[in-house]
Amino acid sequence: MTNPTAAMLVIGDEILSGRTREANAYHLAGRLGKLGIDLREIRVVPDDHDVIVDALNALRAAHTHVFTSGGIGPTHDDITADAVADAFGVGIDVRDDARALLQAAVGHTRTLTPEHLRMARIPHGAELIDNPLSGAPGISIGNVHVMAGVPAIFVAMLDAVLPSLESGRPVLSRELRFEVGEGRIAAPLRDLAAEMPDLSIGSYPFHSGSVYGTNIVVRGTDADRIDQAIERLEAIRRSHG
């Protein structure tokens, strides 16, 4: 497949400490697959400036698109925007259009606090990502898209970003359930995978009650080829049932 590739960078001590279960990667993975963007890596890092800068630079050099989540709020542990500016070697300042979005979100009768203004600091040369829920914008700069960690806001920002991105041929998949352990079908599966290298054939064991079974997932960009593979798998299932 020659689809564009992507990486996700999750920024947040709360994931690594075990306090919070990461909730955005699964959503992103599903959305990217439908667009034919090949998610190749997810990396979770702590709220550590240098670690974030290094990870951003490694991932943006290696992939067509990079999506980040977390660390764009008003508190001392929200350091993503500064790390993004450093990774790109640009300055960062409060910007009028971002300030206007925050003013609109809090209402025109309230004065913006220094904490509001912290969320209006934008790396030079970035574009804003609309945040319909709480006002504080995300940031797109180069091939990096910086979004909130709060799941509802992450989803809304992703909706705003994805339509403009370079996409590819959507990845299609079909799945077939076998009521035998994967060891029993490993040999014909290996042969099928070797014969159809344009497809990805994954084998996922499951255990449900007293049944040890296997789900076989066929993924690719050509629906006819996937159908051919499923027919072959159905034949394997009849002979190894």
Place this chain on the structure above:
Amino acid sequence: MTNPTAAMLVIGDEILSGRTREANAYHLAGRLGKLGIDLREIRVVPDDHDVIVDALNALRAAHTHVFTSGGIGPTHDDITADAVADAFGVGIDVRDDARALLQAAVGHTRTLTPEHLRMARIPHGAELIDNPLSGAPGISIGNVHVMAGVPAIFVAMLDAVLPSLESGRPVLSRELRFEVGEGRIAAPLRDLAAEMPDLSIGSYPFHSGSVYGTNIVVRGTDADRIDQAIERLEAIRRSHG
């Protein structure tokens, strides 16, 4: 903190494609925190030999302990053991003790298939990790611990591995709920974080019904210091309630 550090490497196309929601990182993070092992990175990579080798070598050089999940079954897409052998520059072969574990798991009247034997291939110099559920062992080599992706087996293997590892001072945490948005308390929080740099003070906004609130999490290894921080936070809450 001078606690030992750790990284997790999740190996599996099924996570990156959006088919499967990753389920082991949250468990690992919680267990390591209780042992005083500082989880510093989680990385998810596809079933790609070279990518796995590179990630293993980067993570094992940077951290005290590395835990992997996924890719140790009998099928063609289970390539973790070979990648581990290559990362360490050692050979890999079927080993008698691993073969005996698989023989015991399938019962002594059945003949092991080539697929069973694939799960008995062990990098030279590795130790086995007991798998009480399905027999096929995990692998410990150097500072890398290679475990199954199936959550019940991952948990069982982790139980077997953790007691022998270098640990540190357990990380304790307390949490305080504020019924105001985090912007309202960001300034005193920043001051408190600067004053108590031995603690990690995280701010996590939440939205529940009509309430925009903030959970403040204080983490550290000294219970008295955490209690002092919580007292200070309670005072902040009284004046910003």
